[in-house]
Amino acid sequence: MSEDTEPVLLEPPVAGDETDTLIGSLERQRRTFAWKCAGLDAVGLGARLAPSTITLGGLLKHLALVEEDYFSRRLLDEEFGPPWNTVDWDADPDWEWHSAASDSPEELYALWAGAVARSRANLRKALADGGLDGLARHSWPDGRAPSLRRILVDLVEEYARHVGHADLIRESVDGRVGEDPPC
Structure with missing residues (x-):
């Protein structure tokens, strides 16, 4: 089985x-998030609960950026690729949130799925190179470099926070609540 078709821990x-516990926790959050966003059109992905401006489409694009930031830029010190490398982040630090409204559902779903696939491949590479104790190649401003363990925990926290947002928004769209049943 190739790296691109390896089974994914769902729980x-x-x-x-x-390692399996951290990865399984992250994958459960990803799966629940995907289920919250699944099957919606542009209107559903653009729904929001006042006074918040958060939308499911914005969450898809934001979490695609987070995946790229943590598992490509921070972990491997790789430069951002498209569309992130063309953004003037100083002019609009929340570009991913604002620009999502102009993207089609297909573009948003594909952007997030592609980022997750790259993250999984980069995670496998990092685990093979140094395991959970391996340090990221990109250091924090104070010179310290987080371990892969820390990066995984940070991602679980990021997803858990946004799955809560997605839960409320999706319920307002069509009543979908709860978690995707375990596979």
């Missing part, structure tokens, strides 16, 4: 090791 193991 953290009941009594697994630290």
